[in-house]
Amino acid sequence: MPVFFLTDLLLFALLALALGFGFYAATQEHLRAPWRSVLRSRIGAVSLVVLSAYGCIGLLDSIHFHPKLPQQGATTGPSYSPEILSLLDLWLTPLRTQQEKTYSAPFATHLYAKEQIRLPDGRTVRDYPRLRFGGAHLEDPATQKAGDIARRSAFGLLQAFGVWGGLVALLLGWQARCRGYKQALSWLFGDPPRRAALLTLGLLLALGFVVAALAPYYHVFGTDKVGEDVLYQGLKSIRTGLVIGTLTTLIMLPLAVLLGILAGYFRGLADDLIQYLYTTLNSVPSVLLIAAAVLMLQVYMNNHAEAFTSLAERADLRLFFLCLILGITSWTGLCRLLRGETLKLREMDFVQAAQALGVGPLTLLGRHILPNVLHIVLISVVLDFSGLVLAEAVLSYINIGVDPSMNSWGNMINSARLELAREPIVWWSLSCAFLLMFLLVLFANLFADVVRDALDPRLRGARP
Amino acid sequence: MSRAPLLQVQHLSTQLGSLRVLEDLNFCVYPGETFALLGESGCGKSMTALSLLRLLPPNGRIVSGQVHLNGRDLLQLPEFAMRQVRGGQLAMIFQEPQTSLNPVLTLGQQLAESLRLHRGLSGQAISERAVDLLKAVGIPDPERRLGEYPHQLSGGMKQRVMIAMALAGEPKLLIADEPTTALDVTIQAQVLALLKQLQRDTGLAVLLITHDLGVVAETADRLAVLYAGQILETGPSQAFFERPLHPYSRKLLESLPDPQKRGAPLATIEGRVPPLDQRFSGCRFAPRCPLAQEICHQEIPPWHQLDGERGVRCFLWESTPPLVPVRPVSEKIREAGETLLQVEGLRVHFPIRGGLFRRVRGAVKAVDGVDLCLRRGQTLALVGESGCGKTTVGKAILRLIPITAGTIQYDGQDLARLRPRALRPYRKELQIIFQDPFASLNPRLLVGESIAEGLQALGLVPDPKARRRRVVQLLEQVGLDASAYERYPHEFSGGQRQRICIARALAVEPKLILCDEPTSALDVSVQAQILNLLRRLQQDMGLSYLFISHNLSVVAYLAQEVAVMYLGRILEYGRVEEILEAPQHPYTRALLSAVPQIYRTKKQIIRLPGELPSPAQPPPGCHFHPRCPEAGPDCLQPPPKIKRSETHWVRCVRRR
């Protein structure tokens, strides 16, 4: 039985919007040209592949449902578990369910801490117990582990290569149909951005398949305090990061665009009011405003606990409100930018010509102003993304971010950082969170740079 | 000539990325002379200058050639030695004085840099020399100016400072890249005179880079014509203007507007400058050349060196006849129709706010009491220098900016009083064409959509199919292909865009079109095309033009009546013959004499001192009196309007 969270719906609405814009842009030369130059750059193509991989995981994690319970006896109709799962959970079932007792290092076969173990002969010793799942299939881990890992990795690599080869063959075949085999080969590999994108895809596939081959048998990134697989947590956190990075800008966008353009075009009283509004909002340090708002939200939610059907729904609503609050604190920058640009545009000759032709103010805003500031909106969306992903971690760390029960990199770091004091140090949770976050932010930054340069090189210095 | 050349350029070729922007350039400059490099935009003029200084942009490089300055090959010098040459023997001034000076350093500091570097001066000697230099370029009160920043100076003053800075290293050769293009004619006359005087005093040679044939004729001793990165012709300038050898040069001269050519279309050059990323197999001008033969397309023409220092790159140079002076075509004197537009007492003041609560403290009187009368089917030109308020008049008539006072009678209706909604029906009567063809079309709209905009907005042609037919018809009317409908503005050249703008204005079938400097951003040959088009449309459709321009030759060619504007007021008003032949106001006279002309008859230039005052604090009485050569104490009173004839009046107390 499917479950629709608010952020799920918004995320898919955003996807639909992006696809719709893509189709529309494909018909408009002035929109298509800059995006083509994004794809023509090697960095742009590579980042797009990596970001798509993240996006796919995030989207898989955004389709939720109550799993069907096995039919019991003669009850009529199917019954559903109260638990809410996503497609990603389904796919990662072994990771989700193979829970150890407490910490264990990556690829470990034994627990991190010593315990009393009762031997078969009745004696008890204090030693590192075997893990319930990690490497459980090995008779003698000390001798077999390395070989087993190598074998499984090689198998994963082989699979990855097979899939990649199949994909390449498919593309080649498609191109060969229209331009001949030789041409198709140079189309695919002679073109630097396309080659780079293919290689990146190969690399990602290899990584994915190797991990997929190992994960059911080992904890690739170890386990956390309650024995949950860290890799699973890291992957689940991707959705949180994506939601924060995208929905926040989506929520603030209509307001910022509308107010910015209105202020710049009509000037006078409207301009004064809008400027007052954003100066006031801007003057509150954003962390404090977020803190205040989230605190109030918390109080409200605690006092109205009955309004939520499940913990997951509550956590999701909190995520949505976090996006809303982040959006409210961050729309001012875009609004000011758009106001300035509109002020410039309204003095342009083509706007004056339209006025001289009797074009009304609404048509004028829609036809002449909006299309000419759209690139700024797009640039700010991609530029803001990486900053928001980083901000989520910080906010969750100081307890004004997402719900503590929700998987997020900030929560992972928050719960793991105290363990740094342990001897030997528990480093894997932090590493997993930082690594996944770093890769996402890095490629988002690279992509944003390419997009900005393609859309408007003048804005190079505009990043705060 | 047996003199040794100061600068000798041989086989210079330069690439910018994959473009061969200069191809096998050969010319030399002798000590003390002015040598002009003449060409339209994109022909490689500025690249030549930057190549000589070895200051090409990062993706540019000199492929081959030699540049000898005083016998030394500059292209072989190591960079540190080249730095001694730059600003030393070889100095340069640029087109945009507004941006070419460092905004955060004082003039004194910027002058001192050169003096320290090239003259080895220090301490007191620097400021003494700097004062001398500023004096030499005619800057009043130089001691005080040394401590000022560039933004405190006007454009003309900045260009003088640029010249002073170039002179600091006591150069032998000064490269002047369009030194007066950004300046008004009266200021241009000042700067050109200054350059001439400096040449006389110091024996400086000038390499003048310009597109302006008039400037060349007035200042250059010899010249070279550049086209698509190649020199097509060189020679002494007098001989050149008497008999240009290359068909391109000839066409350029013929396409210049001139009062003599009134009533007849100007010569034009069809097509565009070829892209430079190709290997040429024939003459670069052949595709646009009216005389082109088979051979012109197949073989690259060799360089013909003639006696008298003339040279030409053309197969057909011998067959080009000398220029025949155009005889005035007797224009059909059109019946002066009834009055279409009558503007009276038009004022546009922009408030100046200040103080604690930003209260209005004063006003910039951009337009301060302007009367105009435009008849059906006629062209009224509004002439003046930048900042005089002529564009503001135009926009105020169209109600694009708020009007402070005055009436705008159109067809018996006062447009100044109408509310926006009531104004809408009149939108189709009055239209506008702008100066900058790159800013006047929305880059996000198809050309067809832009043209159809008025038809749609005013509901003139509600049916989309009919609208499309009408747009295609308009495109053909302005000489564009119907396929332009589906294309975006960036695919068109400046001239083509201006045609699109004309089509957009024509779409609503206006009776009056306001042309705001429609050709001043265009090259001469393209300007001729647009002027021809405007003339033809006027004849065919009986349009009236209010033609706003600073270019008196264009006005003389196109207009029937002229209003001369200065600091928000009209100083003189009359039929074009009256203004051109018997100008009454001292300002009109100075303006007319300052326009560089190729075939000047009366060689006396009236130089105006100073520059346009600020419209926020206009001088009392006659606005012009602080610069007027004839001013007297009675000029402090508001000048009376003196009628010289039925059609001609002047606002000057001296003409009583």
Next chain:
Amino acid sequence: MSAYLLRRFLYAFPILLGVNCLTFALFFLVNSPDDMARMQLGQKRVTPEAIEQWKRERGYDKPLFYNGEASGWGRFTETIFFEKSLRLFLFDFGSSDAGRDIGYDIAQRMWPSLAIAVPVLLVGLLVNLSFALFLVLFRGTYIDLGGVVLLVALLSISSLFYIIGGQYLLGKLLRLAPISGYDTGLHAWKFLVLPVIVGVLSGIGSGTRLYRTFFLEEAAKDYVRTARAKGLSERLVLFRHILGNALIPILTGVVVVLPLLFLGSLLTESFFGIPGLGSYTLDAINNQDFAIVRAMVFLGSVLYILGLVLTDLSYVLVDPRVRLH
């Protein structure tokens, strides 16, 4: 100039009033004082008497806007809006929900905050400027390209990583500096080393990149070509002409954050155990002490507006083109 300053200060009032209304709405309209009391006292077993007492002790037992029981001006002054929000205009912050004097705490705690924030700003400025100049000197070469890639990578690392990594590497493994803590007076320096290093490091990515674009923007302008045409060496062009102009946006960008330095950094201070305003705020957030959060929001807005005014003034100082009226 003085008219300008006066106008700016007058203009600050409506903004601060707006901020006050905003916080008031957030703190008292979204949730009633009763809700907050229930939250503070624990959800389950709360008697109405306990709530009333909690409210009375902290002054939340009055009406929000209008007090019908009082007389005269008291109808408006003896309200929560007046006492908790408008009093802030007099910098009278009152006492925290835990009963401490907020004004005193702020005065005590802003010095440790400054002790960290000022060195981070200055050292960071120096490092970023030098790094950016270095890259611009080598612009168009592989050194520049490598530098830019490095900057993007540095920029993509979470600030949490810099702190945790710095603590682990410098404090725990190399034992170069104490991991956290603070001392009074000059002895504090050794506790400052680590947070300052970490603070500077985490700012290099964005700072240097921004400064580099400022430099490149200036390098493309016409007056630079003029300077070269004068025969100046590349070094002089860079240091005299480009640097001089690029410093304008850099300096004014620094000035705008100067007043905010008082507030300290939430993250750094709490990680390193520095008793500054940042950790004060964070503790208040974690203890849900709304009085402190409200005071800090107001203080932050005041400092932000001060920053804007200072920025305008600094423009007048460094840019000869700017005048204020």
